[in-house]
Amino acid sequence: MTQPDTSVMALLARVYDSRNSHFDAEGRYSHRIPSTFTEAEHQQLRDTGLVPNVFIQWGHDEVITRLRQSAAAVDLRPAADAFVASMGSADLAWLTVLPAAVLGRAMPVHAEDPMGGGSCRVCFFKADVIDTTQAAYFRHLEGAGWGDAQPADGVLALNAAIASPPSAWPKPTPRDVWVFHQVLDLLRGLPSTARYSQARTALHKAGLLSASRPSRCGTVLEALAFIGILQTPEHPGLMTRFTTAIERDQRPSVRVEVPAPLAWWSAKEGLQETLVATLFGHLERPKAEPTPPPPAPTARRKTASPAGARPKSIPGPPAPGSVYAIRFREDLWGAAYCHEVRTDGRGRMEFLDLLSPTPPTADQLTVIGFRDRLNGERWQTWCSGLDKTPGVKRIAMDVPAPAHGQPVPERIPHGGARDLQHLAGWNFRF
Numbered sequence: 001m002t003q004p005d006t007s008v009m010a011l012l013a014r015v016y017d018s019r020n021s022h023f024d025a026e027g028r029y030s031h032r033i034p035s036t037f038t039e040a041e042h043q044q045l046r047d048t049g050l051v052p053n054v055f056i057q058w059g060h061d062e063v064i065t066r067l068r069q070s071a072a073a074v075d076l077r078p079a080a081d082a083f084v085a086s087m088g089s090a091d092l093a094w095l096t097v098l099p100a101a102v103l104g105r106a107m108p109v110h111a112e113d114p115m116g117g118g119s120c121r122v123c124f125f126k127a128d129v130i131d132t133t134q135a136a137y138f139r140h141l142e143g144a145g146w147g148d149a150q151p152a153d154g155v156l157a158l159n160a161a162i163a164s165p166p167s168a169w170p171k172p173t174p175r176d177v178w179v180f181h182q183v184l185d186l187l188r189g190l191p192s193t194a195r196y197s198q199a200r201t202a203l204h205k206a207g208l209l210s211a212s213r214p215s216r217c218g219t220v221l222e223a224l225a226f227i228g229i230l231q232t233p234e235h236p237g238l239m240t241r242f243t244t245a246i247e248r249d250q251r252p253s254v255r256v257e258v259p260a261p262l263a264w265w266s267a268k269e270g271l272q273e274t275l276v277a278t279l280f281g282h283l284e285r286p287k288a289e290p291t292p293p294p295p296a297p298t299a300r301r302k303t304a305s306p307a308g309a310r311p312k313s314i315p316g317p318p319a320p321g322s323v324y325a326i327r328f329r330e331d332l333w334g335a336a337y338c339h340e341v342r343t344d345g346r347g348r349m350e351f352l353d354l355l356s357p358t359p360p361t362a363d364q365l366t367v368i369g370f371r372d373r374l375n376g377e378r379w380q381t382w383c384s385g386l387d388k389t390p391g392v393k394r395i396a397m398d399v400p401a402p403a404h405g406q407p408v409p410e411r412i413p414h415g416g417a418r419d420l421q422h423l424a425g426w427n428f429r430f
Helices: 006-015 040-048 060-072 076-085 092-106 130-141 152-164 174-187 198-204 214-229 273-281 362-367 417-426
Strands: 020-024 028-030 324-330 333-343 347-351 383-384 394-397 414-416
Touching: 006 040, 006 130, 040 324, 060 152, 076 092, 076 174, 076 273, 092 130, 092 214, 092 417, 130 152, 174 198, 198 214, 214 383, 324 417, 347 417, 362 394, 383 417, 394 417, 414 417
Parallel strands: 383 414
Antiparallel strands: 020 028, 324 333, 324 394, 333 347, 347 383
16 A cells, blocks of 8 residues: 555545546546546556545445455454554555454455435445446545445555555554554543544644644544544443444534544543554553654645646626636536625626636637526626635626626525535536
8 A cells, every 4th residue: 555646646636626526428527637637647547546436335234344354364463453543644545454354354244224315234345336436535645434334445555555564564663653552541630521623633733743724633533433543331332242334324413513433522532552462452552752854845735737728817806797617527617697786795796608628718708698507597696705716816897797687686595605616517518
């Protein structure tokens, strides 16, 4: 499991931007590869084996068999080492191996038992088509996807690790071990009333982890709870007892975003110290803090679009008669017309009948009318933030409004300029 080069991750980020998502001709959830990709960029993805939209679809029994077999092939000691190494020196994807192996070892053979939404109430299996490259991308990006929400993800995580020779599995550095013990001490030292969100905030503020984003900190906590280090007697982790999907889906309230056991854990429950010793007791804490590695140079990420593809915005507050270029995705632009501006700065906007792979220009506007919704109804919206939203650029002013055969809509919703980027799906077939 080789960590992709940062340039490869940047390419995958461009592909897996939510604005590129769609259902292909076979009904599979897919992502468009932007037409702005060069042949060299396509080749770079092929060379690393990370070509987008490579799909697998397994049946329930096949997934459970694969998961149990793959987990049996993984020694928990190296998996625990890789988990700790992922705190700092190793690719984040190595975090997934230990919880995936624990899931596979605990998973019983069972018949599929669908619940609401089609997921199995025992294991969360759902008969989805999975893009293996997207799953790999999220493992490398966040250390996420070990089978907690779909056991097939656990199979993919384990297979990626098993494909690496034992010598390639990461060993934690002294710094990794020190960081891991600091994480455990932080959790031990929380106020007794602290719950998941406070633990995540404290971990993020401590800045201990590599790529210390809130989501990354949350993933580490979820993994610790999943295996059973953060648990409650009523909601144990999988090394204490196998819990079904329907049990893990229970939450104290609809406002709680994480599953059990973390959803129910509070600091008064403490850590399952026996399990900590079982999995990580061989990793002795260094007596002094090891010197942290030098910070990696922060190379500025290249823009996702080709040079010259960003229009220059006409500065100033919104004004009637202005036309704004709207970036729907990396390789697709549209435009919207501002009819009037209220005292609060919101503009009454309406899409123009224009789609272009490059930013539209003022010269194109003289022959373009408005674009109604796909059902034929005229549509407008009040938008805030027209002068400060990325991907929304004013390209013309004092443009006469095109004629329209329908009156102004009686009800006009309110939103932000960013909403124009996804609301366009009601007006255009992309």
